[in-house]
Amino acid sequence: MQARVSDARAPGFWPLAIVFGLFVMFLYGPMLTIFVLSFQGPEGGLTFPLRGLSLHWFHALAAGLGTVDIAAAFRRSLLLGTVVMGFTVLLSLLAGLAFRKRLRGGDALFYVAIASLIMPSIIVSLGIGLQFRLVDTGVKAALSALGAEGTLEGYGSALGLLTSALGAHLTWTLPFGLLIMFAVFNRFDPSYEEAARDLGATPWQTFLHVVLPLIGPSVVGIGMFGFTLSWDEIARTSQAIGDVNTLPLELQGLTSTVTTPAIYALGTLTTVVSFLVMGVTAGLLAWLRKRQKRGRA
Known part of the structure; x- marks a missing residue:
């Protein structure tokens, strides 16, 4: 009787389960819809019903979409x-290692580093673009x-892929990396480093053979x-990118000109690349865990 009660x-399980199911459907339903529609036949359109199954629109994508x-x-x-x-x-x-010690002005530096997370992305992009245009004006004036x-x-x-665009993307990715690394080192046990130093390891050997293997999964993440x-x-x-476009910008521009499932094929391709990166990451994490277990054994 007690087992049956447990x-x-x-009472609220099924209503909450239904809400969660609807949330998952809302979150991943559009992506699955694009996946399905991208595999239509030559007569396929942008909406259901599905008209055949083929790789026609992926071949059309490889052949090119107009002038794009x-x-x-x-x-x-991929390069960026x-x-x-x-x-x-x-x-x-490097920042995680530096912030393990108390730095003068460290708190202000931390807040400046993550401030871009709360700023509107388009404002960041406009500001960086304007800054590099001012650089152009100064360089041209100096040359003249x-x-x-x-x-x-x-x-x-x-302005370019590996100048202004790189800086713009780092304002987005670097705060996440900093927050993860700070959390990792807050939980890091310094006794491992002390043991390595007691055994005669240099600071570089301690980092390479002790610290890095322990934080390796977080670095991969x-x-x-x-x-x-x-x-x-x-x-x-x-x-902030100048006169060239990345794949997401081309995809955004094509949504107003391409009226075939080729646009869905492009969306599927970009999503597959993201999943491949996550798969490689999961494989590396599994390998690192196995290596750590062998080291402990």
Whole structure:
């Protein structure tokens, strides 16, 4: 009798389960709809019913969508996401190590570093774009004053994929990396480092062979955050990238011109890349856990 009472559902279980199910449907339903519609046949449209099953629209996407170079935009997004990931991991790790000690002005520096999270993304993008245009004006004025007419004619703009766009994306990804790394080091037991130093390890050996393996899963997670947040970022890129577009910007522009399921195929492609990155991250985390267990054994 006691077992039956303990196994009984609480009165609010099913209403809450229905609400949760509706939330999951609202969250992932549009994505699943795009996945399904992207695999339509040549006669497929932008809405249901589904007209056949094929890879026709993926082949159409590979052939190109009008004047838009999808392959080039894909490469630009991949390059930018990879560089942003590297900088996010490196700067977050260095900042986490630095903030383990009490720094003069450290609190103010921390709040400045994460302030961009609460600022509207489009304002950040506009500000960075304006800043680099001012740099362009200064550079051109200096070249003109120096009489370097040839250099002036060849000078385009400081706005670019790995300059202004990189900075704009770091204002979005770096605060997340910092918050994760600070949380990791707040829980980190310094006795491991003390034991390594007692055994004669140098500071670099202590970091490489003791600290880094212990925080490795968190570092991998920061890398995943850095790439995925950069991969689909639009607002912070729009005003800061100059005269080229990343894949999300091309996708946004195509929504008003492309009227075939090719736009869904492009959306499916970008989502698959995100899932692949998450899959690689999960694989690395599993490998790191196994390595840690073998080390303890």
